[in-house]
Amino acid sequence: MDQARIDSLRAQPVAPVQHIIDGVSRPASDGGTMDVISPLDGQVLTQMARGTARDAEDAVAAARRAFDDGRWAGLAPAARKAVLLRWAALIEANALELAVLGVRDNGTEIGMAFKAEPMSAAGTIRYYAEALDKIYGEIAPTSPDVLGLIHREPVGVVGAIVPWNFPLMIGAWKLGPALAAGCSVVLKPAETASLSLLRMCELGQEAGLPPGVLNVVTGEGGVVGQAISESMDVDVLVFTGSGPTGRRLMEASARSNMKRVYLELGGKSPNIVFADAPDLDEAAKVSAAGIFRNSGQVCVAGSRLLVERSIHDAFVERLVAAAERMKMGDPLDPATNAGAVNSLRQLDQNLAFVAEAQAAGRRVLTGGTRILEETGGYYMAPTVVADVDPADRIAQDEVFGPVLAVIPFDTEDEAIAIANGTDFGLAAAVWTANLSRAHRMVRRIRAGVVHVNTYGGADATVPLGGVKQSGNGHDKSLHAFEKYLDLKTAWIKL
Numbered sequence: 001m002d003q004a005r006i007d008s009l010r011a012q013p014v015a016p017v018q019h020i021i022d023g024v025s026r027p028a029s030d031g032g033t034m035d036v037i038s039p040l041d042g043q044v045l046t047q048m049a050r051g052t053a054r055d056a057e058d059a060v061a062a063a064r065r066a067f068d069d070g071r072w073a074g075l076a077p078a079a080r081k082a083v084l085l086r087w088a089a090l091i092e093a094n095a096l097e098l099a100v101l102g103v104r105d106n107g108t109e110i111g112m113a114f115k116a117e118p119m120s121a122a123g124t125i126r127y128y129a130e131a132l133d134k135i136y137g138e139i140a141p142t143s144p145d146v147l148g149l150i151h152r153e154p155v156g157v158v159g160a161i162v163p164w165n166f167p168l169m170i171g172a173w174k175l176g177p178a179l180a181a182g183c184s185v186v187l188k189p190a191e192t193a194s195l196s197l198l199r200m201c202e203l204g205q206e207a208g209l210p211p212g213v214l215n216v217v218t219g220e221g222g223v224v225g226q227a228i229s230e231s232m233d234v235d236v237l238v239f240t241g242s243g244p245t246g247r248r249l250m251e252a253s254a255r256s257n258m259k260r261v262y263l264e265l266g267g268k269s270p271n272i273v274f275a276d277a278p279d280l281d282e283a284a285k286v287s288a289a290g291i292f293r294n295s296g297q298v299c300v301a302g303s304r305l306l307v308e309r310s311i312h313d314a315f316v317e318r319l320v321a322a323a324e325r326m327k328m329g330d331p332l333d334p335a336t337n338a339g340a341v342n343s344l345r346q347l348d349q350n351l352a353f354v355a356e357a358q359a360a361g362r363r364v365l366t367g368g369t370r371i372l373e374e375t376g377g378y379y380m381a382p383t384v385v386a387d388v389d390p391a392d393r394i395a396q397d398e399v400f401g402p403v404l405a406v407i408p409f410d411t412e413d414e415a416i417a418i419a420n421g422t423d424f425g426l427a428a429a430v431w432t433a434n435l436s437r438a439h440r441m442v443r444r445i446r447a448g449v450v451h452v453n454t455y456g457g458a459d460a461t462v463p464l465g466g467v468k469q470s471g472n473g474h475d476k477s478l479h480a481f482e483k484y485l486d487l488k489t490a491w492i493k494l
């Protein structure tokens with residue numbers, strides 16, 4: 001990665017940003033703005049529009065007009081595909097600029113951000129662009145005097161509300177299939193990670209998305225997000241974020257037009273290491289990255305480490321060493337392994353979890369503290385807490401920070417009981433050389449994804465979604481189209 005170019009991008013002032021509504025850059029209806037604080041140094045980076053409910057309503061109205069007059073949904077699939085492919089190419093051409101802007105806004109280390117943000121977003125948009133003209137209807141096997149046709153139609157106006165941890169990647173998981181399907185979108189980025197996503201959406205306009213097809217409204221979740229979720233004219237709400245917000249969205253749907261609500265929520269994912277794991281050094285290294293990269297702000301983070309008792313001490317020692325080897329600090333240094341915590345609020349929350357565990361007598365083996373405070377930024381040392389009881393809050397609630405809770409187990413059944421013993425069901429991992437055990441564990445763990453002898457890792461071809469209170473529906477893969485395409489039957493008497 002070109003450090004000189006990164007440094008020159010980081011030195012550039014960031015111009016204030018506004019909504020994109022009906023293809024036009026617009027301020028908030030009441031002129032309100034909010035400071036964008038960089039987690040790298042705690043300083044104001046720029047201002048952005050503080051959206052109002054009226055702005056959200058205007059954006060929904062623009063999306064509705066764009067959908068109803070067919071300026072996008074009515075195009076030949078090949079024409080939509082050409083626009084989306086151009087957009088993917090523009091994102092790639094501007095990848096470093098997008099990545100650095102995003103890092104200054106949300107704190108993710110640049111090495112990871114570059115791949116996981118613009119490059120992955122471009123790949124996702126290209127994946128759905130290439131898929132969109134391979135979707136066929138069906139002819140039903142009816143009796144011969146009837147023709148039963150099953151059409152697939154775009155659902156209409158999509159409200160998309162996304163979090164701060166991977167704005168471009170997660171944004172593209174919604175925008176790619178929604179726009180490919182022919183829907184119009186109103187997008188609400190997170191308060192603390194709007195800049196790069198707005199810029200990516202501007203590139204979408206440059207690529208040829210017609211006005212009103214992709215609208216972006218910035219501001220507070222409780223105002224803009226709430227107005228989108230309560231709108232009578234949004235057909236589908238797709239969301240990634242926390243459980244409490246997900247619950248509010250379902251309530252808002254019930255109160256308004258009963259729009260479908262698809263939720264990708266948090267996790268408390270178990271990373272289970274058996275004594276027969278093929279390579280304990282590799283397992284320790286990958287497990288450390290699985291919880292500490294992006295300072296633990298990863299929905300699938302392996303935040304509970306379940307270790308077979310016979311190797312507990314030896315494995316935990318390796319893991320602590322791996323944690324202490326991680327280079328923390330400046331997210332714009334490509335050598336950094338984990339950057340900043342997104343906000344002071346999140347940092348305080350992380351520290352409070354550790355303090356509570358400590359007060360209950362749990363052992364903090366490394367970390368547990370704020371570091372690099374002199375930078376003004378929000379950094380936390382990778383933290384390993386041992387002797388955790390599966391019922392502890394640190395083992396039940398999502399911290400969403402660089403905090404690992406270690407729990408020993410004796411048998412496969414006990415590991416399963418602990419693994420499944422939370423409200424969540426997003427991700428998991430099993431480390432074992434025993435193929436039968438690996439398959440047994442995959443079947444018995446209740447989660448959307450179970451990794452075997454690795455942690456994390458996926459691509460656009462596989463779905464991601466949670467069970468239990470980790471959510472419903474899936475992002476990624478062709479299955480994601482199911483949220484954005486309705487089935488319609490034509491029953492024709494011959």
Ligand code: NAD
Pocket residue numbers: 161162163164165166170188189190191219220221222223224225226229240241242243244245246248249264265266267298299300398400426464466470471
């Ligand atoms: P959050 O729920 O606070 O915010 C997410 C989005 O919802 C933001 O855009 C916010 O502005 C908006 N919002 C907040 N209140 C709202 C309201 N009342 N009505 C409508 N919208 C509202 O979550 P966060 O703190 O930004 O993100 C972290 C959470 O996201 C974690 O719990 C994490 O696990 C989860 N997450 C899940 C996945 C996944 O794929 N399952 C991926 C990434 C993050």
